[in-house]
Amino acid sequence: MKYKVLLTSIALLILFFNGVQLPEANAQTTEFVYGDPLPDAPKLSARGKYKVGVQTINLVNKGQVDILNTKEGKDPLYDRPITIEVWYPANVNPQEKTVVYNEVMGTANDSLRPLTPFTFKGRAYRNAKPLTDQGNYPLIVVSHGYVGSRYLMTYLTENLASKGYIVAAIDHTDSTFKDANAFQSTLLNRPKDIRFVIDQMVELGSKGSKSKLQNLVDANNIGIIGYSMGGYGVLNVAGAGYSDALAGFFTGMTGGSTAIAVNTAKNEEYKKLTDERIKAVVAFAPWGMERGVWDAEGLTGLKKPTFFIAGSQDDISGYENGIKAIYEGAVNADRYLLTYQNARHNVAPNPPPAEALAPGLHIDEYYRYAEPSWDQRKLNNVNQHFVTAFLGQHLKNEDNSKYLELQENSNEKDWTGFKPRSSTGMELLHARPAN
Template identity: 40%
Template sequence: MNRLVMAATAALVAAPAGAENRIDIVRPDAPELAAYGDHAIGVTTMSFTREQVPDIARATEEGVEDYDREITVEVWYPAAEGTEAGGSYTALLRDGTTEVDLTGRAARDAEPAAEGDFPLVVVSHGYPGNRFLMSHLAENIASKGYVVASIDHPDSTYDDMGAFGSTLVNRPHDQAFVLDRMAALEDGIGAITDGDTAAVIGYSMGGYGALIFSGAGLTEDFRGSRYAPPRDLLEINAPGSDSMADLPDARVKAVVAIGPWGRNRDAWNAEGLSAIDTPLMLIAGGVDDVSGYDAIRSIFEETTGTERHLLTFEDANHNAAAPMPAPAESYEVSEALGWAPFEHYADPVWDTTRMNNVTQHFVTAFLDLHLKGEDAKADYLDLVPDSADAVWDRAEDGTPNAGDSYWAGFPNRTAVGLRFETLPSGN
């Protein structure tokens, strides 16, 4: 649907009055691991500063100055026993001006759990985006015993969208920096954070950054393309550079890249992608026309240095899996944009909450397996690739019969429209 049609349609639809914009909905037909975990959830806002880095967004062929890059991070974490669930967030819509309230289960600035050693997960949004875009996923996995740090990337948020070159250069380094700062915390949340056991989840340009952070250096052609900033500033992400050699981090045990952008513009080749040796899960819409579904499949095929998975939502586009449900206020045409921000969050075919629940299920299994060593979670990732080929054959008590091959954790008939493929390292 083009923007003119979307805008005209949205103008006829009034936003629901007093809508809560809930980010914590788990549908009754959700797969098993989408359910919230046993931990109460706290949330707090932190700020970190990358000092004296090149100001890419304002660089010219004549020169570039250094600046202090202020990074805001929203942190979700297991909270103290007895913490009352429920809270709200104030976030900006895609237009960068409209404030909306989101309602979830995390308690603002709650006391952290009295004890624990919870793995760290870094979350990285798209271009543009913000730290709340995947708040539904952050809350959900925090309730299962993770500390989740979601980044506002400067020059890439709804109200601070600058030159694209800044995103190309800074994404993996922002991610690495936030991991370092969160892992170095000692008191409060730091006392319960296992900074030596981490994962990175990135959407679109966040996925681009996560792949570079994992070791996939950019091709020479891309570093010299029209996308690159001036003065060879993208060389920081070149294969063989000292800066690239420093990026892969043994603390990162798993990477989730949702709709990662870049392979559609030859940002990597097979040689560069083969350098990734961290377990990888790719999630994509089957008709993604922003990052290119065929390009995402190429990433899947070319990351031969690790075991990897590809979860596909058939007929979904670039908004598959990652964005929160569209806030009620996004249904109305924005004066700043000239179109309804709804299309930034929603998919024309799939229900967003449904996609969120499926993603929560698979991300939980993947993280629990690789960050917590819960080997039984591998069963949720060992599936008949095309759900249409999976057979439901259960006894009355739900016990699988010999002919059963339905996807683990999915109620009967609910895996329709999904594919889940796995390739081993070396293949």
């Protein structure tokens, strides 16, 4: 028996001297919630000091082009409904309970993938009172993929709010699980929705708005985050004008509508849309480069600091000729490219819900979230870490350079902020603006 004790003690010492952290005796375990840190989570992935409130806000963008009903090049107008979810630092009473989000799998009007309701827990508090004695907070606007929803990245939206941001995630009409419609609506409306929500959030957060968010939004410090088609949208809002090739394709698919022309690089009206309030951009797996959405001229218009995140095997947006080509072509932006080796397209979402594991369910419900070569919870933690570092640098004047200025190959040496042996399988590129 004494030899077993001795061997156990030696083993523990070896683990200790190799930097492995051991669990505390009688440590209490809790249910895992999306965004919670794994044992090897990097430093900045931890939640911040604030409790988080969350509320749903229904907006209407009046007088928009009804592209789904265009006929013979004539664009009717309609009032476009947009729902957003907003997370914010909050005062929370002890008796309040954390939120349960209501979501669906599947796709509207798809008989092979019917809508399937499910719920999942968060660590925010529904309609909690905002924390008003800490000044105002930078604004983050988040745009999901096609199809998706405002709840697709709660691991990140809750996390950022806990660090002192107001975070608004959009349900893009005609592009969610519940209302997916023809693709031309997504092509046209992504950047328009993002701009509209920025303006609405600034208005709601201004003095005298009488909303819960009044006096809480720092209108001069805004970040935008997009995934897939959301990436397509945020890059355009940030200055990467679309190509004439996209405009021509759009006109052909809509029977003559030229409505998307306002977002093309050569359009003088597009150049007037530059928003100086936007200080930082995060683009997860942005879609479009392989389809001719951008050309060299359009990408030179991106001048905002931008953090790209991609999988080296992305089979939706493409990598070498897709996301990496955008990164390389955005020569006037201070930009990073974080690449997860062997990952495909799903580098941004929450982990798959338990319901996605049900027998007989279409495998694409699982692969709408999951990565084949990575633990999604690990990806979430790494995303939290780098997005926190990048946004903190540009929106809060934090010096996070030690977490961003790293050797390119994570296999060569442990990256700063990562626990020993935990930063393998990644690459981080950094290019400064040419001008």
